[in-house]
Amino acid sequence: MSMNHSVILNAVTQFSTPLYLYDMQKIQWIYQLLRNSLEKNIDxxxxIKANPSLGICQYLSQLGSGGEVSSRHELFTAIRAGFSPRKIIFAGPYKTDDDIALCIERNIKAIICESITEMNRVNHISEKYHVKTKILLRINPDFKVKSAPIKMSGESTQFGMMIEDVIKHQEKIKLLKNIIISGIQVYNASRILNEKDIADNINHILELSLQLSSALEMKFTCIDLGGGLGVPYFEKETALDIQLLIIRINQSVLEYQKKNGQTEFILELGRFLVSESGYFITRVYDIKKNHQKQFIITDGGMHCMMAASGLGSYIHRNFKAQHIANEASENQAEHYTVCGPLCTPSDIILKDFLIRAPAVNDLIVIEKAGAYGLSASPFRFLSHGACVEAMLFQDQLFLLRRRETIDDILQTQNDCQFIFSEGVKLC
Incomplete structure (x- = not known):
């Protein structure tokens, strides 16, 4: 059973709204397409930042994926989800000593080091544990993906190290006896929708790897190619020709191995694996007209799906969405602004949404909502709390995350009433 109106209506009946609903079959299809087509030494x-819901992580672990984490809580989530520590890498520009120690204790595959300072810290903590820790050097290169809407490196950002700095400090690096430099990581961009640009970026990364390996007189055994494969969210965006891209990636790594020998490669994928699986479902509570514009008020806004609000973007662009009406109408379609329940004018999830005769209790469904949804949204704003997450798996609906209650929201806060029990004196 694929996702359709009947499934969505059943999910709303069972779990209410606002609601995230994930089609696990879509995750499986995308993962297996990649796994069956890529060279075997491309992992x-x-x-996990794309969607850290435990059930999503458990499913991808079952399918055979590794896990890329960027915080200790994501590391704990990955381990609880069943990812083997030897298939976990820890990335990100901020790692505490406790984070590094945890990675060493759990014997994860590699820590991705973002600076010379961080390399020294990993070496120092590894020395205390009497172990040698495998690391990847995150390089901020002198090339970038010009077509990418989100650029992570290849320009002045907080991520990684310049290759010149690594070479400059190579003698000091070679004195760090408790780290093993397995290779490099370059994560240059996100949401790339051009096959040639992705393939060219990978070729540049492989050339950089050969250059740095030679300069350091080290043999790299693992190259993290980053990821950044995009999903077409908006009008005029076109999906990647994934088969063509895979052919180009395979060709590139095979050519690299002719020069460098057997090497393991990593593709970090988040959005590309889970975005298509997700549907954000919100219910219409009111319809009104103000100053010649028509508005729909729903129970799920930017506190549940900030990405749909376009906050921080130059312009608001609508995600693909659908209207599920309780009653069919032959009225002419009109434009509406679809808003959430928050007390801010920024709480708009669709602008100029063309629909026919909306009514209270109708549903608005935003598609491709599987990545950077709930966990990337301010769901505690106005104390609404996190909404429900559910999944469709083998034709059945299952709860992934229950709706947050006021007790959940208050449980980490201290009750200070006893402090004020004798009254508050105003200055």
């Missing part, structure tokens, strides 16, 4: 690592 797929799921970027």
């Amino acid at each position: 797929i690592f799921y970027s």
